[in-house]
Amino acid sequence: MSVDAVPGRAAEPILRLRGIEKSFGPVHVLRSVDFTAYPGEVTALVGDNGAGKSTLVKCIGGTYSIDSGEYLYKGQQVHVHTPRAASALGIEIVYQDLALCENLDIVQNMFLGREEVDGRRALDENKMERMASQTLASLSVRTVKSVRQKVASLSGGQRQTVAIAKAVLWNSELVILDEPTAALGVAQTAQVLDLVRRLADQGLAVILISHNMNDVLQVADNIAVLYLGQMAAQVQRSEVNHTQIVELITAGRSGDLGLTGSAVGVGNGATA
Template identity: 35%
Template sequence: MTAPVIEMQGITKTFPGVRALSEVSFDVRPGEVQALVGENGAGKSTLIKILSGVYHADAGEVRMGGEPVHFAHPVESLRAGIAVIYQEFSLLPERSVAQNLFLGREPRGRFGLIDERRMHDETRKVLDLFATGGRIDPGRAVGTLDVATQQMVEIAKAVSHDARVIVMDEPTAALNDAECEELFTTVDRLRERGVAIIYITHRMREIARLADRVTVLKDGEVAARFDAVPEPGEIVHAMVGRDIADFYAPPATEAEIGDPVLTVTGGGNAHLHGIDMSVRAGEIVGLAGIQGAGRVALAMALFGQEPFETGEVTLAGERVSFRTPREAIEAGIGLLPGDRKSEGLVLMQSVRDNGMLTPRAFAPLWSSHKRTAQADLARIDELLDRMEIRAASYDQDIRALSGGNQQKAIVARWLSMRPKLLIFIEPTRGIDVNAKAGIYHLMRDLARGGAGILMISSDLPEVIGAADRILVMQEGRIAAEFPHGPTERDIMHAATGETEVAA
């Protein structure tokens, strides 16, 4: 067995009033992908910050190649060959790809001037190591690149430092399915080159696809180690102390499902064709399909952002035609976007302010309406309390909350208008396993309160576990419908148009 490139032994770290890590030991070997998992607050970030020199351990030791190392600053860990790629990139958007890769160590030519040609050539050599790196222009400004390509630049930057260990923190949180596959291919190539990968994720499918070993942290301690990737249920149980079956609320009974709150007949636009569907009160309908199948396009059509051009839509029995999201909102449709930080929240404003962003749900301060500002504040606080949001105060910036609590704040916003239909796009993206369970049960509670729920997710186990009925899209059409509990194979065959052939 190959000797570890990194060993962390007996790491303990205490902050005022909180023991973040207690005698944690962890190692990773050359050419392996080790998944590091745990709930938010389990200690993952603290452990990585100690490894990278951001924090110093109160006790314990870090070894590289069997020798003790002490990093006083992240620059020292980077020079030693440890690179950390966080969810929030460290790239300078106004500078080129090449300038970002060689920032602070630019190659010099005559008279000490930066050798731009050489820097571009060296950048190209690094990018060519990756499957899709050849399409990245070294001279292009990073800020003009999509998220997936920026992440590729971050990884290339790590490789350009001759990193022996690369830490990836939730690297797929903002990527679509195709972009995720590109990332996985890149990870495979790094593994082949002998780079050790510490991969932090909440997604069980990614662990199964990539990991060689798994370490689970819980409450600052190692809860479990797996030398081979186990079934997802074993990992989840180690993380939160309960079985994966407990994460999904029971499906709705026939008595709990009412009349349709939404029907679409023959709906179509540039991306959608002949959409016939319904969502009933008290029901969670899952929408599945491969990337580009039309799931998000359908949500945007229902929400008035990319309206239907043909067909008929009814909401609570009345024919409607939304040309803008405002019209959809005023009619009783709420939408939780897939990227809550950029599309659903104002991160520099308070939890309470974010909860009051719904048009016309609250009276403006200058309104002569009988509802006072104090009454509105009490109302949103009541809704935030109902969502059981964990925050020091509703006056704190919402950016300080966990992903699950941010998601609940958006739900509170829509509850203020008593929605008929709620559309959830990737409802648990970027939140930990225990918080996911909270979102699933929250959706079920909203449905039992009389709302219809349309849930769009790329996570097939999530769709299967949470939905009462599943619609599968293919090339802008609804290709199949399943009652509660189909298999992943059933859904993927419908999504791809393949048919099974009997042996």
């Protein structure tokens, strides 16, 4: 495992988890999980159903609190117990269901719950519209005709784009995308992966959860594989091939990579 000393990488990871443990009652979901994410990189988080991906992401995002372990953000130990706390740090999660209101337009969705108001406490629509347009433009999004379109009239790919733009609007530094391409066609998947790449190129740390190995291999810089609640390996994209990743996902090890024999197979209590 050579996660250190990668050329061109920021010196300090923006997120470093060490020895994270999480149980739900008797079910031990995360076992001593280590994980890092660097700014300017796409870190793919992969694993089979029930490997603990969702739980790990929810721990990062503050939906769940970790039982024990170190949660370091920009080198500082932090305690994230609520989604709001995560947002305040600059962590945004785009869930698979996107959480957009179809009856509202793009601007209204992007500012939902954080609306800008003017001096008389009335909504400052112009300011919001301008900021939303700028954010979309900065992401080189050209697929939406007007930012005043209702989300109901948008395609799946456009919705994903809006959800991602909503996440980066708030000067966030770590964006977590949960299966962003799961429901998309070929062309739209390419667009969204393009966008994911651009986010990282702009200096954000991106964590990408995906089941699609093609997506992962195409866009990720770094791949973390969870196997039954344990971190089987976190490796550079350039060091592994498709077969090795699949072996890590299904068996927890591949050649020299992955969990040692004694560790494999103890995590039979893990759930999603």
